[in-house]
Amino acid sequence: xKEVEQNSGPLSVPEGAIASLNCTYSDRVxxxxxxxxxxxxxSPELIMSIYSNGDKEDGRFxxxxxxxxxxxxxxxxxxxxxxxxxxxxxxxxxxxxxxxxTGTRLLVSP
Amino acid sequence: xxxxxxxxSRVICKxxxxxxxxxxxxxxxxxxxxxxxxxxxxxxxxxxxxxxGSKATYEQGVEKDKFLINHASLxxxxxxxxxxxxxxxxxxxxxxxxxxxxxxTTDTQYFGPGTRLTVL
Numbered sequence: 001x002k003e004v005e006q007n008s009g010p011l012s013v014p015e016g017a018i019a020s021l022n023c024t025y026s027d028r029v030x031x032x033x034x035x036x037x038x039x040x041x042x043s044p045e046l047i048m049s050i051y052s053n054g055d056k057e058d059g060r061f062x063x064x065x066x067x068x069x070x071x072x073x074x075x076x077x078x079x080x081x082x083x084x085x086x087x088x089x090x091x092x093x094x095x096x097x098x099x100x101x102t103g104t105r106l107l108v109s110p
Numbered sequence: 111x112x113x114x115x116x117x118x119s120r121v122i123c124k125x126x127x128x129x130x131x132x133x134x135x136x137x138x139x140x141x142x143x144x145x146x147x148x149x150x151x152x153x154x155x156x157x158x159x160x161x162x163g164s165k166a167t168y169e170q171g172v173e174k175d176k177f178l179i180n181h182a183s184l185x186x187x188x189x190x191x192x193x194x195x196x197x198x199x200x201x202x203x204x205x206x207x208x209x210x211x212x213x214x215t216t217d218t219q220y221f222g223p224g225t226r227l228t229v230l
Contacts, residue, residue: 032216043203043224044154051216088153095159096142096207096217102153 003027004091006101014109019076021104023089026070032092033065033072038103039085047087048074079108113137114206116222123194124230130190131225133204139184140206144219145177148201160187194229201226 036044
């Protein structure tokens with residue numbers, strides 16, 4: 001069973017703080033990893049993709065991948081109330097299919 | 111990013127009727143699209159992989175005769191929920207696979223806005 005694990009939260013941070021979201025996966029051969037943001041009642045929106053070990057930065061977002069430890073994380077700097085959403089970690093397990101975690105709910109308070 | 115549309119965004123139907131949902135990739139061609147279902151407070155569950163010009167591949171436990179998928183062109187896939195029942199009420203979301211070119215690991219799924227189905 002290929003699994004992707006996330007803490008369901010909610011993760012509460014004050015406005016302006018750094019939010020750190022974590023994800024672990026079980027399939028060691030996974031090659032590509034994605035973070036999606038999903039607002040309540042809406043469909044997922046791609047935030048970041050990462051394929052190589054290390055950090056990848058895009059604006060206020062930084063994705064971190066450690067294949068040896070089988071974890072991927074997402075850092076959100078200068079968190080804003082508009083960042084409040086559920087963040088889904090997704091792993092490409094082959095044949096371009098994605099396995100999703102259950103998501104971490106982030107709450108950013110003004 | 112890439113743009114994927116879905117129609118309708120919301121549908122209410124009577125039990126026993128069939129409902130068709132369209133998924134379109136607007137600015138790229140997608141030989142592969144995916145159909146997901148999401149129940150409240152749960153994550154996305156993949157229902158099937160839609161391949162242009164060939165039969166869809168269904169995930170275990172998904173009835174292919176109930177959820178008919180047609181991918182007739184490189185920009186359009188349709189999901190028909192046949193003989194819908196209240197337990198089919200859910201949020202149906204499609205995604206289109208945008209190929210990065212050469213490296214399969216960098217291909218990316220872009221999601222449509224979803225269709226909320228309510229079966230009375």
